[in-house]
Amino acid sequence: MASTAQPTTLTDIEREVIAFFVGAVQALGLPKSxxxxxxxxxISPEPLSMDEIMTRLQISxxxxxxxxxxxxxxxxxxxAYKPGQRRDYYEAxxxxxxxxxxxxREQMRPHLEAGKERLDHLEELMxxxxxxxxxxxxxxxxxxxxxxxxxxxxxxxxxxxxS
Amino acid sequence: MASTAQPTTLTDIEREVIAFFVGAVQALGLPKSxxxxxxxxxISPEPLSMDEIMTRLQISxxxxxxxxxxxxxxxxxxxAYKPGQRRDYYEAxxxxxxxxxxxxREQMRPHLEAGKERLDHLEELMxxxxxxxxxxxxxxxxxxxxxxxxxxxxxxxxxxxxS
DNA sequence: TGACATTTTCATTTTATTTTGAAATAAGTT
DNA sequence: AACTTATTTCAAAATAAAATGAAAATGTCA
Numbered sequence: 345m346a347s348t349a350q351p352t353t354l355t356d357i358e359r360e361v362i363a364f365f366v367g368a369v370q371a372l373g374l375p376k377s378x379x380x381x382x383x384x385x386x387i388s389p390e391p392l393s394m395d396e397i398m399t400r401l402q403i404s405x406x407x408x409x410x411x412x413x414x415x416x417x418x419x420x421x422x423x424a425y426k427p428g429q430r431r432d433y434y435e436a437x438x439x440x441x442x443x444x445x446x447x448x449r450e451q452m453r454p455h456l457e458a459g460k461e462r463l464d465h466l467e468e469l470m471x472x473x474x475x476x477x478x479x480x481x482x483x484x485x486x487x488x489x490x491x492x493x494x495x496x497x498x499x500x501x502x503x504x505x506x507s
Numbered sequence: 508m509a510s511t512a513q514p515t516t517l518t519d520i521e522r523e524v525i526a527f528f529v530g531a532v533q534a535l536g537l538p539k540s541x542x543x544x545x546x547x548x549x550i551s552p553e554p555l556s557m558d559e560i561m562t563r564l565q566i567s568x569x570x571x572x573x574x575x576x577x578x579x580x581x582x583x584x585x586x587a588y589k590p591g592q593r594r595d596y597y598e599a600x601x602x603x604x605x606x607x608x609x610x611x612r613e614q615m616r617p618h619l620e621a622g623k624e625r626l627d628h629l630e631e632l633m634x635x636x637x638x639x640x641x642x643x644x645x646x647x648x649x650x651x652x653x654x655x656x657x658x659x660x661x662x663x664x665x666x667x668x669x670s
Numbered sequence: 671t672g673a674c675a676t677t678t679t680c681a682t683t684t685t686a687t688t689t690t691g692a693a694a695t696a697a698g699t700t
Numbered sequence: 701a702a703c704t705t706a707t708t709t710c711a712a713a714a715t716a717a718a719a720t721g722a723a724a725a726t727g728t729c730a
Contacts, residue, residue, distance in 0.1 A: 357632050357639065361647065364625045371618035373536030375718060389642035394677075404720045409678055430728065431676060438646060440653045455534035462527045469520050476520065479552035483601060484524065490603045497667060504663060538688060557707075567690045572708055593698065594706060 354384075354400060361387040362401075372447070377403060381411045382420055382436055391424035391433035418450040419443075441505040448501060456494060463488050517547075517563060524550040525564075535610070540566060544574045545583055545599055554587035554596035581613040582606075604668040611664060619657060626651050 354362070362383035369379035380401050385392060392400075398408045412434060415421035420443055424435040437443055466484050470476060517525070525546030532542035543564050548555060555563075561571045575597060578584040583606055587598040600606055629647050633639060 355636075357629065357636060357643065357647070360625060360629050360632060361650070364622060364629075364650070367618060367621055367625070371615065377718075387643055387646055389640045405677085406679080406721065407719055410719090413678080438649060440649075440656075452534070455530060458530055459527060462523060462530070466520065466523050466527075469523060473518075473520065477552045480520065480550055483550055484520070486601065486603075487524070487527070493603075500667060504660060540688075568692095568707085569690055569709080570688080573689090576708080 358384065358387050372451075375411075377407050377411045378415060381408065382415055385421060385434055385436035386438060388435075391426065391435040393431045393433055395431070397434070418446045420446070445502060445505050448498060452498070456498075459494075460491060463491055521547065521550050535614075538574075540570050540574045541578060544571065545578055548584055548597055548599035549601060551599075554589065554598040556594045556596055558594070560597070581609045583609070608665060608668050611661060615661070619661070622657075623654060626654055 362380055365383035365386065366376050366379035369382070370376060380403070381397060384397060384401060394405075394408050394412065397403075397412075398405060401408075403411075412421060416423075420437055421434050422437060424433045426433045463484075467488070470481060470484060525543055528546035528549065529539050529542035532545070533539060543566070544560055547560060547564060557568075557571050557575065560566075560575075561568060564571075566574075575584060579586075583600050584597050585600060587596045589596045626647075630651070633644060633647060
């Protein structure tokens with residue numbers, strides 16, 4: 345029964361919370377293991393050591409280490425200081441706003457910037473090609489104007505997350 | 508030079524537009540070939556046949572067919588009727604609003620729904636476990652309340668796309 | 671410092687995704 | 701109908717991504 349679960353066993357509830365986050369990270373195109381680790385930490389009342397994460401999720405040392413690293417990289421997880429303890433303990437950032445905000449900042453922005461550079465380059469190419477088809481010119485302009493919209497999107501999302 | 512490109516060759520501009528969309532679809536976790544096909548159609552002044560898509564992008568028959576299928580599935584591409592022509596011609600939906608709107612509807616919604624079901628299930632599990640740790644109960648409630656926020660996000664994005 | 675515990679790194683293996691192309695299907699023409 | 705052209709499907713191959721675990725690096729304590 346769930347109430348006397350072994351340390352290496354997950355309760356139904358834990359399993360379901362983990363599944364929830366696995367689905368979420370997969371929707372964002374991130375590896376499943378990130379969802380597992382985050383989910384476990386999210387539902388855990390206490391910070392967990394890497395060792396506990398490994399045994400409870402049945403994942404390898406490397407996965408655990410790399411997963412935690414990535415999760416810390418966008419502040420989804422932080423190390424919790426436990427006095428007199430040698431090993432590190434990890435806990436989840438449970439504030440969804442911060443979580444999503446950080447994620448957008450770290451993962452989306454680079455793509456947007458890369459896109460902007462490409463559009464700048466297109467601008468140059470277009471000036472250098474006076475013979476370009478009018479339709480093509482229009483389409484590129486459309487892209488450029490839309491990119492400016494996109495710039496407003498991120499701030500707006502942040503506003504939403506603050507609400 | 509670019510201005511005298513062979514039919515099977517891409518101009519610098521075309522290449523750059525395609526690269527732009529490849530980046531975009533990859534940011535969304537979709538296969539590169541979708542970006543290539545869409546990009547080519549986007550910058551093409553005329554609808555293209557599958558054959559032209561294959562030869563210009565140097566991709567296989569299967570990729571072209573499957574890629575177009577997927578792109579049509581969320582209305583990023585449609586077939587353009589050309590009278591008296593045997594083969595199908597494809598053109599891009601150039602309205603970014605529709606494009607993004609369709610994408611969110613098709614790809615995001617299912618994930619959100621799956622998440623909602625999981626949360627409902629958690630609700631049940633929680634009622635069945637009176638002995639659950641208070642922290643865990645709180646965390647699950649947090650998840651549920653946040654999920655309601657998420658419901659408001661999609662409509663808001665649509666609003667934005669309309670602006 | 672030396673012994674031990676813990677975490678990180680990284681080459682290899684495993685797994686999952688994407689692409690390919692040949693065969694099957696469909697659609698049009700004579 | 702037979703023939704041709706175009707498209708879809710799908711099993712196999714190629715590629716890409718993720719997980720593994722042993723070795724290296726780092727950190728801690730006596």
